[in-house]
Amino acid sequence: MSKDVVLECRELGKVYREGPGDVEVIRDVSFAVGRSERIAIVGSSGSGKTTLLNLLAGLDVASRGEVCVCGVSLNGLNDREKSALRNRHLGFVYQFHHLLPEFSARENVAMPLLMRRDVAVSVAAQKAEELLTLVGLEARLDHKPGELSGGERQRVAIARALVTEPDLVLLDEPTGNLDQHTAEVVQGLIMDLSQRLQTSFIIVTHDLSLAAKMDRIWQLQDGGLVEQVSNSGL
Numbered sequence: 452m453s454k455d456v457v458l459e460c461r462e463l464g465k466v467y468r469e470g471p472g473d474v475e476v477i478r479d480v481s482f483a484v485g486r487s488e489r490i491a492i493v494g495s496s497g498s499g500k501t502t503l504l505n506l507l508a509g510l511d512v513a514s515r516g517e518v519c520v521c522g523v524s525l526n527g528l529n530d531r532e533k534s535a536l537r538n539r540h541l542g543f544v545y546q547f548h549h550l551l552p553e554f555s556a557r558e559n560v561a562m563p564l565l566m567r568r569d570v571a572v573s574v575a576a577q578k579a580e581e582l583l584t585l586v587g588l589e590a591r592l593d594h595k596p597g598e599l600s601g602g603e604r605q606r607v608a609i610a611r612a613l614v615t616e617p618d619l620v621l622l623d624e625p626t627g628n629l630d631q632h633t634a635e636v637v638q639g640l641i642m643d644l645s646q647r648l649q650t651s652f653i654i655v656t657h658d659l660s661l662a663a664k665m666d667r668i669w670q671l672q673d674g675g676l677v678e679q680v681s682n683s684g685l
């Protein structure tokens with residue numbers, strides 16, 4: 452595998468065993484994501500987008516095939532090893548940001564660094580402050596999630612996903628619960644950060660204006676990925 456490939460999956464498949472009938476949600480999916488590449492995954496509700504994202508992150512176990520994160524196959528790793536690999540190489544942003552309500556923006560962003568036991572609290576706090584400044588929240592460092600707007604919370608979640616300087620960030624509907632203006636702010640931020648930090652992004656989205664800004668658009672249908680050459684096919 453080239454060192455510029457941050458994620459690769461081969462013949463990936465996922466079958467949910469549902470009583471008498473199996474549901475094959477992901478079927479024979481193979482692709483590679485290069486450094487600083489931005490990919491949108493689109494598809495109708497229930498087509499398997501979240502399932503695919505969970506397989507790529509090792510949060511769910513594939514029925515067949517394999518996923519390699521920065522050259523390391525997830526097959527054969529135990530939960531602790533997968534968690535260490537995620538913490539080292541991946542960042543996550545979900546539609547419902549999962550920020551910890553009792554902690555400040557700064558503490559929330561510092562958390563993934565503090566999980567690496569070798570990082571001092573003062574260093575993690577400093578780094579969190581830098582990232583929050585990057586996303587335009589330098590005046591909100593000590594606010595708790597309940598004291599922030601939806602768009603601000605989403606920007607905190609993006610800062611948190613980037614604080615460990617991941618190779619790849621996986622985003623599930625990052626603009627799904629935002630108004631159009633705030634969605635555009637978050638979109639601009641993703642574009643800016645991918646260029647500035649050389650981070651790769653895989654974004655699951657129903658937001659076609661966000662998808663259109665990515666380098667590649669893949670549509671998930673009947674369990675497989677179909678590359679879209681233009682938005683006209685969506």
Ligand SMILES: Nc1ncnc2c1ncn2[C@@H]1O[C@H](COP(=O)(O)OP(=O)(O)OP(=O)(O)O)[C@@H](O)[C@H]1O
Nearest residue numbers: 467469474476494495496497498499500501502503
């Ligand atoms: N744990 C599970 N057990 C059985 N079936 C499941 C499970 N999780 C998801 N599914 C089914 O797999 C299919 C894909 O679900 P998934 O959440 O990946 O879709 P999605 O494309 O992300 O949908 P949406 O856009 O609505 O969020 C759905 O038909 C769903 O019902």
